[in-house]
Amino acid sequence: MSKKIAIIGGGNLGISIAEGLLAGGFTEPGNITVTRRNLTLLQPLSQKGIRITSDNLAAAQESDVVLLAVKPYQIKEVVKELVPVIGADKVVISVVTGVSMKEIGDELVSKGAVPVFRAMPNTAIAIRESMTCISHVNASQEQINWVLELFNQVGRVVVIEEKLMDAATVLGACGTAYAMRYIRANIQGGIEIGFDAKTASLIAAQTVKGAAELLLQKGTHPEQEIDKVTTPKGCTIAGLNEMEHQGLSSSIIKGISASFIKIQMD
Numbered sequence: 001m002s003k004k005i006a007i008i009g010g011g012n013l014g015i016s017i018a019e020g021l022l023a024g025g026f027t028e029p030g031n032i033t034v035t036r037r038n039l040t041l042l043q044p045l046s047q048k049g050i051r052i053t054s055d056n057l058a059a060a061q062e063s064d065v066v067l068l069a070v071k072p073y074q075i076k077e078v079v080k081e082l083v084p085v086i087g088a089d090k091v092v093i094s095v096v097t098g099v100s101m102k103e104i105g106d107e108l109v110s111k112g113a114v115p116v117f118r119a120m121p122n123t124a125i126a127i128r129e130s131m132t133c134i135s136h137v138n139a140s141q142e143q144i145n146w147v148l149e150l151f152n153q154v155g156r157v158v159v160i161e162e163k164l165m166d167a168a169t170v171l172g173a174c175g176t177a178y179a180m181r182y183i184r185a186n187i188q189g190g191i192e193i194g195f196d197a198k199t200a201s202l203i204a205a206q207t208v209k210g211a212a213e214l215l216l217q218k219g220t221h222p223e224q225e226i227d228k229v230t231t232p233k234g235c236t237i238a239g240l241n242e243m244e245h246q247g248l249s250s251s252i253i254k255g256i257s258a259s260f261i262k263i264q265m266d
């Protein structure tokens with residue numbers, strides 16, 4: 001029988017997850033409940049048949065899987081609220097940045113060994129193109145398989161040690177924003193060299209998508225693919241070298257490090 005899923009915290013990511021699960025046909029809309037305090041903003045989900053409520057306790061009680069998608073500073077209060085209805089028969093999945101499975105488990109200690117997962121997806125989950133990193137504790141193989149299948153339905157998934165979850169947040173979740181900024185810069189450059197914004201956007205986005213698909217489908221390294229484009233004395237290497245003279249790779253690496261340090265500090 002299909003599991004019922006409660007998404008506690010229907011914001012940017014919570015809504016994207018709900019949309020991705022629907023798009024993939026992973027479950028029926030009626031098996032998904034999304035909560036938030038300001039219900040008005042969940043109306044579009046309701047129109048798709050997803051249940052919406054501001055009652056976290058009822059949503060969790062009626063569900064087999066409780067997916068926590070509130071902000072980091074909100075999670076402890078929310079988990080405390082859900083303790084009466086969470087037990088070892090339920091699966092808890094947290095997508096909350098920087099909050100460990102132990103911190104969540106400590107709030108549930110009175111309920112025995114509750115299966116807790118951490119999942120770090122990104123907003124491309126809405127179109128089933130997420131990269132999701134998963135860690136887990138106290139979970140049966142059946143529960144692990146189900147959670148992996150859930151996130152496989154909405155993109156690609158990899159199981160990692162929890163100590164890498166902050167790094168996964170940066171590379172895989174913040175990474176969507178980094179990629180968008182790179183694409184935006186290409187659009188700005190494209191406009192400068194003659195394209196209208198719409199055509200530049202199409203070319204920039206499809207070119208980045210194609211580059212990523214080359215790596216994912218062929219298993220090659222970026223430099224192998226770059227060597228196929230950089231004709232000797234050609235325009236590609238002239239542009240690439242100028243970008244490196246301006247600090248392209250270094251700025252990306254420093255940015256990733258800055259995001260990581262920010263998580264560690266919070």
Ligand SMILES: NC(=O)C1=CN([C@@H]2O[C@H](COP(=O)(O)OP(=O)(O)OC[C@H]3O[C@@H](n4cnc5c(N)ncnc54)[C@H](OP(=O)(O)O)[C@@H]3O)[C@@H](O)[C@H]2O)C=CC1
Pocket residue numbers: 008009010011012013014035036037038039056069070071072074078095096097120121122123173174
């Ligand atoms: N956005 C992203 O790309 C990613 C985000 N994350 C993590 O996911 C979590 C959510 O991020 P994001 O979606 O961007 O943040 P948002 O602020 O967009 O979403 C958080 C949601 O939680 C709701 N909320 C807050 N308190 C409660 C409560 N007590 N009961 C029910 N709902 C509540 C808020 O709605 P209201 O105020 O109406 O209650 C809001 O919709 C964060 O921990 C973030 O670190 C992880 C990976 C990627």
Ligand SMILES: O=C(O)[C@@H]1CCC=N1
Pocket residue numbers: 097169173174
């Ligand atoms: O920026 C943030 O803190 C969250 C985590 C990853 C994406 N958004």
